[in-house]
Amino acid sequence: MKNKTLATWLAFLGGPLGLHRFYLFGFGDMLGWLLPVPTALGVYGLQRVQQWGQDDQLSWLLIPLLGFTIAGCALCAIVYGLMAPEKWNARFNQTAAADAAPGRTNWFTVFAVALSLLVGTAVLMASIAFSLQRYYEYQIEEARKISQ
Structure with a gap:
């Protein structure tokens, strides 16, 4: 029995x-084994920023991978938490009754959904802002080089 809250x-x-x-x-789930890859690359991007500073262009590409992975998993948590008990049990607990206890929503589930919404949104917006800021700064620097 797969518990929706867990x-x-x-x-x-x-x-x-x-x-x-x-x-x-x-x-045996392939996506489960692939999820740590962008997470590790994003953590490596954070380490590069600490080591080389914010001008490291590779870190500009790697850090958003971590943010988008965290935001995507937060979205997945929201989808799981808001799934109707009947749909949850039909998908993950086929042998159970439609309204079995593992698929029910409780306050721990609601709290996880609320935190996922809060953290996922913050991380997604921060990742987008970081990426766009670095991209535009790079464009300005290249335009200055061309104009000189």
Whole structure:
């Protein structure tokens, strides 16, 4: 029996590592094994910024990968948490009744959805802002080089 509340929390807290995918689909799930890749690349981008500063162009590409992965997993947590119990049990608990307890929503589920919405939105907006700011600064620097 797959619990909706646990899957929601795993998607929110351990989603970038694929924990919710392993919980719901088992260790043979390819997407679960691929999720840590952009997460690790994004963490590497953060390390490059700490080591080389904000002018490192490779980090401009790598850091948003972490942000988009976190935001995507937060969205997945929202989808899981808001899924109707009948739909949840039909998809993940086929042998259970349509209104079985593992598919029901409780306050822990609602709290996970609210946190996912808060954190996912903040991380997504920060990733977009960081990417666009760095892109426009790079364009201005290149235009200055051309004009001189």
